[in-house]
Amino acid sequence: xxxxxxxxxxxxxxxxxxxxxxxxxxxxxxxxxxxxxxxxxxxxxxxxxxxxxxxxxxxxxxxxxxxxxxxxxxxxxxxxxxxxxxxxxxxxxxxxxxxxxxxxxxxxxxxxxxxxxxxxxxxxxxxxxxxxxxxxxxxxxxxxxxxxxxxxxxxxxxxxxxxxxxxxxxxxxxxxxxxxxxxxxxxxxxxxxxxxxxxxxxxxxxxxxxxxxxxxxxxxxxxxxxxxxxxxxxxxxxxxxxxxxxxxxxxxxxxxxxxxxxxxxxxxxxxxxxxxxxxxxxxxxxxxxxxxxxxxxxxxxxxxxxxxxxxxxxxxxxxxxxxxxxxxxxxxxxxxxxxxxxxxxxxxxxxxxxxxxxxxxxxxxxxxxxxxxxxxxxxxxxxxxxxxxxxxxxxxxxxxxxxxxxxxxxxxxxxxxxxxxxxxxxxxxxxxxxxxxxxxxxxxxxxxxxxxxxxxxxxxxxxxxxxxxxxxxxxxxxxx
Numbered sequence: 001x002x003x004x005x006x007x008x009x010x011x012x013x014x015x016x017x018x019x020x021x022x023x024x025x026x027x028x029x030x031x032x033x034x035x036x037x038x039x040x041x042x043x044x045x046x047x048x049x050x051x052x053x054x055x056x057x058x059x060x061x062x063x064x065x066x067x068x069x070x071x072x073x074x075x076x077x078x079x080x081x082x083x084x085x086x087x088x089x090x091x092x093x094x095x096x097x098x099x100x101x102x103x104x105x106x107x108x109x110x111x112x113x114x115x116x117x118x119x120x121x122x123x124x125x126x127x128x129x130x131x132x133x134x135x136x137x138x139x140x141x142x143x144x145x146x147x148x149x150x151x152x153x154x155x156x157x158x159x160x161x162x163x164x165x166x167x168x169x170x171x172x173x174x175x176x177x178x179x180x181x182x183x184x185x186x187x188x189x190x191x192x193x194x195x196x197x198x199x200x201x202x203x204x205x206x207x208x209x210x211x212x213x214x215x216x217x218x219x220x221x222x223x224x225x226x227x228x229x230x231x232x233x234x235x236x237x238x239x240x241x242x243x244x245x246x247x248x249x250x251x252x253x254x255x256x257x258x259x260x261x262x263x264x265x266x267x268x269x270x271x272x273x274x275x276x277x278x279x280x281x282x283x284x285x286x287x288x289x290x291x292x293x294x295x296x297x298x299x300x301x302x303x304x305x306x307x308x309x310x311x312x313x314x315x316x317x318x319x320x321x322x323x324x325x326x327x328x329x330x331x332x333x334x335x336x337x338x339x340x341x342x343x344x345x346x347x348x349x350x351x352x353x354x355x356x357x358x359x360x361x362x363x364x365x366x367x368x369x370x371x372x373x374x375x376x377x378x379x380x381x382x383x384x385x386x387x388x389x390x391x392x393x394x395x396x397x398x399x400x401x402x403x404x405x406x407x408x409x410x411x412x413x414x415x416x417x418x419x420x421x422x423x424x425x426x427x428x429x430x431x432x433x434x435x436x437x438x439x440x441x442x443x444x445x446x447x448x449x450x451x452x453x454x455x456x457x458x459x460x461x462x463x464x465x466x467x468x469x470x471x472x473x474x475x476x477x478x479x480x
Contacts, residue, residue: 027059027119029112032076033066041112050076054083062089062115064108070097077101081169087122087129087141089115100151100165118144125321134180136321137170139189142313143321149193149310159293161199161208162308178206179377186390189317192309200289200303207293210303214285221277229281231269232257238281240274337400344407344415349464351419355455362454364423367471368396368430369413371446388437388445395433399426413475415468423451450474 030053031037031046040046047053050063063080065073074097077090081101091106091114106114121144122129132140142148152162160178171177184190199208216224228241235255243253250259250266259265273282289298339347351363370376370389377385389412396414400406405417418426427449434447450471452458458467 061119197308202291205294209292210289216275217286218280223276364418373412
């Protein structure tokens, strides 16, 4: 390594340890290549392996994978997407590598230009990528890539048959990926662009792995076979041709009439199937869809159709990111009274200051939280669970007046601000609504409702943090 007296730029040396990384506030493109390149621009760092980079702490705006095999590139990009640099673009020099986690084929000059544009978009949002929730990460990933699409890949090992690799790698688990994807689509922050396929999902577990089997429409036996059939004109009996055969010729097994001439004594109807269990003759078999994951038996019309499309970030999603309200939602809150958390807290602070000067002007505050949301999703599936959460959200909004406000608490809870109104009365009405919900038998929703009234339940000079902590601590104690 060069002596301390020698002036060194990032392009002068291949980096093999964190000690070699620049410590300035400039941003760098990381070139990952097994061979030491020639002269590089000053804002390019060369490394032979991504491990030292992703485990370090440097200012960078992208990666370029060069001279690596496709397997090595796939391993490197997967490692990067699971690191603190997950949002940054990763380019390749391999035109044949179509890994969805990559950002396409670029030369060094093209990679620098494209990555710098993404970095400018990232800086403009003033968000900390490491502090984001999973849904916010996916939105941010798409935001800086502007017109790019999230493309699904066919995977027979995936429960839903198709999966989105970017969503998977940012969600850590397939189950969380499904939940986050459903939520983003319901909130219309991600929207479909190009329809690629359509699957049929089990209504019980959501699996897209049905096994279709022909069965007898009368006894539902699978022992059915195509067979030639005859129709006796004398008695009307219809049966397999083998039942009419006898040593003395064709005889009806029911009336013993000798069948000599087709069209006069008998004919051959359109019947094509015979059941070996109940001897029923029929033209079309009944179709049953057996779920290969949960084992449930369904009719084809009971399966839930699911469109498989490329996905893009919607205008609404882009606006939410810019406003800092990307994750401010209680599933899909159907109320005009919903506000972002900062505005909600500011309103309570303003109300507290008003109440100090006018003691007769008070407000109520209610905290509603679903404790076992994840358990419900495991019991009845994400689709039915979100439908239930939506119904709760809608029923809460119906209780609110125009002057009431709501904002999110955690992932499955709401704060509700009630100016000049009784918090206890609202809480009791909310409990009544929960008792009338149409909840699936296999699920047991555990919701808690806490409330306080100002000025009765607070002391003078109380801050907004004190007021909200008084209720939120009850939830924490109950959960923990």
